Amino acid sequence: MDILNALVVFLNFVFIPAATYGSQLALGALGVTFVYSILRFSNFAHGDTMAFGTMVTIHTTWLMQAAGISLGILPTALLALPVGILVTALFLLGTDRVVYRFYRERKAAPVIIVIVSLGVMFVMNGIVRLLIGVNDIVFIDGMRQIISPAEFKTMTGLQEGLGLKMSQALTLIIAVISVIVLFWFLNRTRTGKSMRAYSDNEDLALLSGISPDRVVAVTWIIVAILTTLAGVLYGLDKTYNPFVYFQLLLPIFAAAIVGGLGSPVGAIVGGYIIAFSEVVVTYAWKKVVTYLLPDGWAPDSLLQLITTDYKFAVSFSILVIVLLFMPTGIFKGKSV
């Protein structure tokens, strides 16, 4: 029995990756919940907005690298991030101007706007593939590992290594900062409060002199920030591929619904629930169990519930179960 080594394996292969993935999902789900609360529809183009923002960031990164600009040990993409956010914000505001505004002004049923967002999704999908292609792209540079497993082994003398990648540390730090800033904005600033007021009661917001156009514009800008951040962090951590980003829509929606659509806290908690479930169910536990069991009791099988190929089945099952038995989610969202 070797609890310490089991713990290191668990942290290295389950906890840290799941916490990182969870943070990325949480940022994505926050964006979904935001659009749902304020613009009142589920934005099916969310995954492709992430792909768009990341695409712009990657192109900017390449330009910067060509010009010899770098951030030293940090990835150059962090420097390119503001450009990605800015272009995405302009793109979203443009989309709102030519597509969504038409339906909003006519007070179209939200379900119609959901389908409109599906159309936007296809267009964005096409634009992104046209501008960057469909292949996997690795765009992280600078220092890759903050602590490498090999260093950890020599440092501690343990059999197993515990690594912390730069992308993982960045994801966790940036996610925490963004969430704090977002909550401060919503609860403490005048613009943030006016957005909550608009979400609560559009007509009364109008009577109070809150401009709907301004609220909608600020919403899209925040969505641009959240999607580009989530997309770039995911791309730094894994690889960039537009199709994978489109597929992220499922775990992101599952996260938002598990937490309770419309609840920002729920989106964050939901993100971690989905990420941990996915990793726990698809991880081969053989090594951890072997360390925990007495010598000679090691299992023959991998102890992997399902292969990673089926990881989407996990979010999908959770989504279905939650919608059947707890449709308002953990934090009493708005879905019925």
Next chain:
Amino acid sequence: MTGEEDLKALRSDRGNKDASITRREGMGTAQPVKPGGESYPAPGGPFLIGENMTGGYGRGADILHDCTIAVEKGQIAVIVGPNGAGKSTAMKATFGMLPLRKGRVRLDGEDITGLTPQARVARGMGFVPQVNNVFTSMTVQENLEMGAFLRDDDFSGTMEQVFDLFPILREKRHQPAGELSGGQRQQVAVGRALMTEPKVLLLDEPTAGVSPIVMDELFDRIIEVARAGITILMVEQNARQALAIADIGYVLVQGANAHTGSGRELLADPVVRRSFLGG
């Protein structure tokens, strides 16, 4: 997409009750005057007057027919009448919550017919809707802050005045407005509208759905607000009580003026008594 049928199709949810992908809650229904209109001087006449107003919602039939509602500065005007008489509609029309087809609205010597509701708030009008008149998910204090949204100056003094007028709100200032009782919510609603320090306050059935004791209390507060120099125009179901405090009363029937007079006159008028006050 220009026809009324197309618009209807666009707004229809086809029996969709699923809120997991859409959210109807809190969605706007108002069809206010479109931005871009101007106001211009029109001196003379009462402080606030909706003159010969004709109009209805969307492309629907007229609800108001040549209806005139006016109130002098510092006075209380009350609109009463049977259900569906267009009382609320008449008041909403003076606030720009529905575009007029004919007639005009003047406030303090200015023609404001073309202004949006927001612009009218900036000109000193406050409006308290009958239902959904508080931000339920926000605290009492945040509700009042939203009332003062258009103000750039320090509004803590006004908030203190509102708390003095409605002491219970001071106690519950950090509680979400959705958790308050009906009467307390009405106080928040009136308080929110008072935050802009309006010159004229429009109240749509402020006592709807509250107990008789709370109703008396609310009427007292409204008189207090009027004594502070704020002009009041309100729609009331409790016609007898409302007319008793009214400087001028309007009885509307089918969107048109049926009887007009001081509150006392209307209460004494046998026709009004028989038709609208139950004898």
